[in-house]
Amino acid sequence: MLPESTSPVMTSPPGPVTVIDGRSYVYFAGTSYLGLAGHPEVIQAACEAVRQLGVHTATSRSGFGNNPLTLEVERRAAEFFGTERAFYFSSGYVANHIVLQALADRVDATFVDEASHYCLLEAARLLGKPVTAFRHRDPDDLARCLRENLPAGGRPLVLTDGVFSVSGRLAPVKEYLRVLEPYAPAALHLDDAHGLGVLGENGRGVLEHFGLWGPRVNSAVEADGVSLTICGTLAKAIGGFGGVVPGTREFVSRVRASSHYFDGASAPSSADAGATAKAIELVQRQPELRRQLQANIARLRTGLRTLGLAVEDGPAANFSVEIGNGANMRRLHAELRAAGFLVPYVAKYSGLGPEGALRFAVCARHTAEMIDGVIAALRKAL
Ligand SMILES: Cc1ncc(COP(=O)(O)O)c(C=O)c1O
Known part of the structure; x- marks a missing residue:
């Protein structure tokens, strides 16, 4: 007997077909973009990890909390990103807060995209420096905010999602870097939760997509240039669980030392570490x-446009569509659901307009029939 809940209850692994409230749906929700969170090898790795190591180490990483799987996740993550090191911890939500601790003494004021994810907005406030919100994805407004709010000689830090969690739009990273150049030393930090594993030749995310991945990322904080930092979660496209900060040996050491997450939080659970190590291995082993995923993204976005919907082209696996008002989108959601397709209507989330939106998430394991099926069902419901 399941406990009473006002939210839907998932009783299968998330995948292209997922069981919600006792019914199977072709599932266009969530964030398991590569379809690995329910992969048999990932499940097996999680089970073996718990059998071998117990639920978790019951101590922090700086105590006796390193187990072989936590270290393996860090080794594999560093390999995946092509960096010297990586720091793995139990939540992507705190990843920005963790990185920002390492930047704190080099920053005087923060400037955050107004539509950023809650965790980035909270991390900005927790840094304890003055916070200014600039208009969503607007480099000109960022320039205006810097002119008006940064004290002379002050060192700015700009914060943004790499890929926005509902709209799937990308931050104009190159433009932000250009705006920041005259203010150097300055810093640009991105939460790439939805870009990691999806964008770029090697799946390294939005910076790789824009050709900006390289030794400059998560390296020594530049004395006179614009530093570029990034963090992400392994719980979305990658199919594991927990937050990650890759980088140079020096940068990762600094991050670990500046935040107390390494010595004040329980190490990631064995199941999480085992699943995550396996999931990264699968992502590396199967670039196909x-x-x-990219073929599925293009098929769904293009197909929705044939219905006359304003769906932009883009490389992100998540995107939103606004179709009339909230009541209409609630109806469309319900009709799609009755037809066996789950496309959430998100009424309220950071970055969304007042009427909310239908949020689509496509995964690598959706078949062409599934994608064409949801398009046909929406055509009927419109
Ligand atoms: C942009 C962004 N950052 C961070 C998170 C949180 O990551 P995690 O679920 O690993 O805590 C989310 C959503 O889950 C997100 O959308």
């Missing part, structure tokens, strides 16, 4: 997953 990313190619299939």
Whole structure:
């Protein structure tokens, strides 16, 4: 007997077909973009980890909390990103807060995209420096805010999602870097939760997509340039669980030392670490997953446009569509659901307009029939 809940209850692994409230749906929700969160090898790895190591180490990383799987996640993550090191911890939500601690003494004021994810907005406030919100994805407004709010000689830090969690739009990273150059030393930090594993030749995310991945990222904080930092979660496209900060040996050491997450929080659970190590291995072993995902993204976005809907082209696996008002989108959601397709209507989330939106998420394991099926069902419901 399941406990009473006002939210839907998932009783299968998330995948292209997912069981919600006792019914199977072709599932266009969530964030398991590569379709690995329910992969048999990932499940098996999680089970073996718990059998071998117990639920978790019951101590922090700086105590006796390193187990072989936590270290393996960090080794694999560093390999995936092509960096010297990576720091793995139990939540992507705190990842920005953790990185920002390492930047704190080099920053005088923060400027945050107004539509950023809650965790980035909270991390900005927790940094304890003055916070200014600039208009969503607007480099000109960022320039205006810097002119008006940064004290002379002050060092700015700009914060943004790499890929926005509902709209799937990308931050104009190159433009922000250009705006920041005259203010150097300055810093730009991105939460790339939805870009990691999806965007770029090697799945390294939005910076790789824009050709900006390289030694400059998560390296020594530049004395006179614009530093570029990034963090992400392994719980979305990658199919594991927990937050990650890759980088140079020096940067990762600084991040670990500046935040107390390394010595004040329980190490990631064994199941999480075991699943995550396996999931990263699968992502590395099967680059075709990313190619299939990109083909599915293009098929769904293009197909929805044939219905006359304003769906932009873009490389993100998540995107939103606004179709009339909230009541209409609630109806469309219900009709799609009755037809066996789950496309959430998100009424309220950071970055959304007052009427909310239908949020689509496509995964590498959706078949062409599934994608064409949801388009046909929406055509009927419109
Ligand atoms: C942009 C962004 N950052 C961070 C998170 C949180 O990551 P995690 O679920 O690993 O805590 C989310 C959503 O889950 C997100 O959308």
